[in-house]
Amino acid sequence: MGIISKVTKNIEGKAHYYKFPVWYEYTVGVAGEIFAKNLKEQGLLTGAKCPCCGKVYLPPRVYCEECFEEIKEFLALEPVGVVETYCEVYEDIDGNRFDKPKVVAFVRIDGSCGGLFGFIEGSVQMGDKVKAQLVEKRKRTGTVSDVVCFKKVG
Amino acid sequence: MKPDNVRGKNLDKKGFEEATRVKYDLKAEYAYDMGYAVSRYLMGLKAGKIVGIKCHKCGRILVPPRAFCEQCYVPIDDFVELSGRGRVNTFSISYVKWDASRVEKPEIPAVIELEGASPGVGILHVLGEVDPKDVHVGMEVEAVFKEEQDRKGEITDILYFRPVK
């Protein structure tokens, strides 16, 4: 059964190294351009409101996933929300250990059914009200990397 | 007329550069296990030889070697040393690199049917020491290996195939 012979000496069982040679540049799309504009110019986040069910998506989409209707109404929203869940992370994506764990949370943005991932400054609990800290205006790119972290408010 | 009302906004190069974009450096790295049959093949290359494998059922001699005959669907293990010579089955003269950039001096990829393997059984490699104008289907070629100390057990241990003089 199976193949007749296999590699039986460690030195023969070699592996061939390869790295994918490409990188990516993603356009942010129709909704993304509105998100970028609001963030860059006003420091506000953007939601997209379904004409059918009224749900507000954040990040904005040009359609409602549930009703599958096209969305044309975009709302500028204050970058404040509620910590829905969080955890303490000890390593970055390359496995480098942090000196001190970072707190990352999913923040449900007020006035929307959506939210973003962000780092939290200081101690945190579920349900805490937080506000996004943005990079200074002239350095903004209009993408989520403009949100440095979230800080507790109130 | 259908399709009607087609949607989408095309960006020219400038428009693309002006659009908001997110850049991402992909880090996708692998170390692929060669396994048994391909290890044998590559050990052969390191020794300056091209090795094929014979199916005991259909009698075909196959390159690159594999641990089973994909047509008879039986495991096989009868390695055969080939001469390192062959014939051009088909070729191209390519001015385009893998990333679509252009080169002045073309590369000449070819499928080379190897002597000693079954008819039609070839491998992909490139031709060298030849004027592109002189390349033709059926041309007799031979493998040119790297110097022994430079060979690592990789397909590039064969520098290229050149016409048999």
Next chain:
Amino acid sequence: MKDVFIIGVGVVPARPLSPEVSYRELIFEAAIKAYEDAGITNKDVETFVAASEDFNEGVSIFDEYVPDQIGAVLKPVHTIGGDGLMALSAAYLQIATGGFRIAFVESHSKLSNLLTQEHIEEFALDPIYFRNTRLDPKFLAGLDMQSYMARSFAPCDAFANVVCAHRKNAMKNPVAGYPAWLTPEGVLATKPVATPLLDGMCAKPADGACCVILANRDVAEACKRAVAIDGIAFYTAEPHPDTWKWGYAIYAELCAKKAYKMAGIESPESEVDLVEADDRFPHKFFEHLEALRLSKPFEGYKDFANGKFSKKGQVPANLSGGHLGIGMMHEATCLYQLAFAVKQLRGEAGEAQLGKVDCAVVQSWRGLPTQTGALAVLRRWG
């Protein structure tokens, strides 16, 4: 109406590394075993389906490399970008059209060859909005686990106990790659990854291959050991993190609803004799059991502590060892669990064999960062 049957399974032992074989050679072994088990040859198969993902393999358009080692050259073959049970579903649907007698399903893992697993996981997130943290993507599991704990009040030990139990179960599964005798203290002492999630709670990657052969009723009737697929479903819930329901496995709920209906199961707790659920992370295991209505919402850990899911309990779960005990093989582990369930239904599970198994449920999840899963209800037949 029973339309589609499993007539053979082939599994090679899962292990962390497999340098002695290429992916082709690895899959060939599993395929040969499945053919042997079904008592057929590759020539009898009319359609082939393989589950694979390009970036797990490190090959774009991986379906190129599928046919040779499963004996499918110049035959109808396609891959499914999904897990093993989704490939099984694709084969099921093809047989159900009436157009095919025998279908072959393959899935495998060479995850040891993937050096940058975390980067590939992050690469599955939306590039514009959700790749911003550059963290070990297990933070997504950490967030989900935190949410589950807050809703259920489950203590940390509850999760460590799952790891201990499943890795112990793996000792009786000869193809499992991570059998171990652990204590909860040992698990809780492992390094934190995304607290509350600890490293010892995450299923570890493995290499392996599993093939399953399906057939229609005519073929199955001539086959003494066929197992019926009584229900099958695959669902996607909310594809993007902004609308995820943290702490729930909605995809598994949707699957259970559909597949139970197909199989005529009304009271899963009393009708299911064995469940094999996805346990890449212990809290996901609880979420899945709850979604399958084998526990009440947020009470999975209590039932677990009370022995409901042990070998002698009401609904034995993951006796195969699951992802934690067999090894995490992305698309393939669920087929290992399926093969284990098939052996139980046939009474061939050796040391792990349960007394009476008439109905087994196998559930899968596509892993981070998806909200997609599948489910199969298997029944002893004939």
Next chain:
Amino acid sequence: MGLKLRRKVAVIGAGLTKFMRRALETGRELSFYAARQALDSAGLRFKDIESVVISTAPDAFDGVHMKTEWLADGCGSFHRPYLRGYVGGGSGVFALIQGWYMVASGMFDTCLVVAEEKMSSCQPHPQGAFNTIFDHTLERDLGVNLLWIFALEMNRYMQVHKLGLEEIALVSVKNKKNALDHPSAQIPKAVTVEEVLASEVMAWPVHRLMVSPTTDGAGAVVMASEDVARRVCDKPVWVEGVGWCLDSAFWTNRDLYYPDYVEKAAKMAYEMAGITDPRREIHIAEPYDPFAYKELHHLEGLGLADRGQAPKLLAKGFFDRDGDLPSCPSGGLLGVGNPIAAAGMMKCCELFWQLRGEAGKRQVSRPVKRGVAQAWGDLMQVGTVIVLGV
């Protein structure tokens, strides 16, 4: 197949976006535009959709791992079952084959089938991703790209049949011209054989105007069971036959001059459709034409021309839009564009519109009751074929 099929399946709606070199829209947005349009044209409500097929070629183009999970919401998969059948370049036509088996199984009455590709995200050029389709140990290090193997295959095809470049250039002339009438087209153009042959030699014998472009775009169809189709649709287009076939990955061990896998796939589809004489019984064809010679190669594999004879028929105008057997009346990949999976979908959409007489300026002159679409992919390896009819 040869067994009794459970039920008939129809295509009842279609949608297509513009095909573009670089789309502003994200892949999710493009998918939605196509899917919503297909749904509207089918006259179905979203809640009537019971299942979804999402088809898209390598994740390395869009740049998202498990990319159908990412596309799922834009394709209507919210709280629905979806499958992604994947056969490389053959995926676009395979999408409908999969939609067929979803519905024909009896498990679902309707299926929304969406195909998407956004290649422009991939840098420095989408071609770069193609290096990763080759054998990781034995081929990639040679610097192989997709043009190489097409050139190798084209050269083999020309050598065996003693064909000239002019004969092949005619495919580009025909398709780019046909595409002038296609609202989605990316590179329609009136060109001459001389212009094609004067274009840049990329990988001899492949010239620039013999190559389809890299493209962003999406397409979709709605498929339904006979009951649903008859209820909601005035003119359903029936799936009469499907076939698919995959050859060995050891492509350098095969003779590339003829696509056996296309022949096998076509035979499977014709048998299911009850077609015994395809040249008479098929009235319109959309064979896959990512490169000019490929259309000829595939017409032969589909049994619509004898081996080596497709170029002769082409020169006689046999495959023109007003010819005996119009081939690629859409404008094909050479004219409309090649967003891999969406390109195969575009071909199926074209059959749908032609069979319903809705193709407007592109409508072929002969009456059409049955058409075939085909896609190809992998390492010169996969054929996917669908026969549609009214």
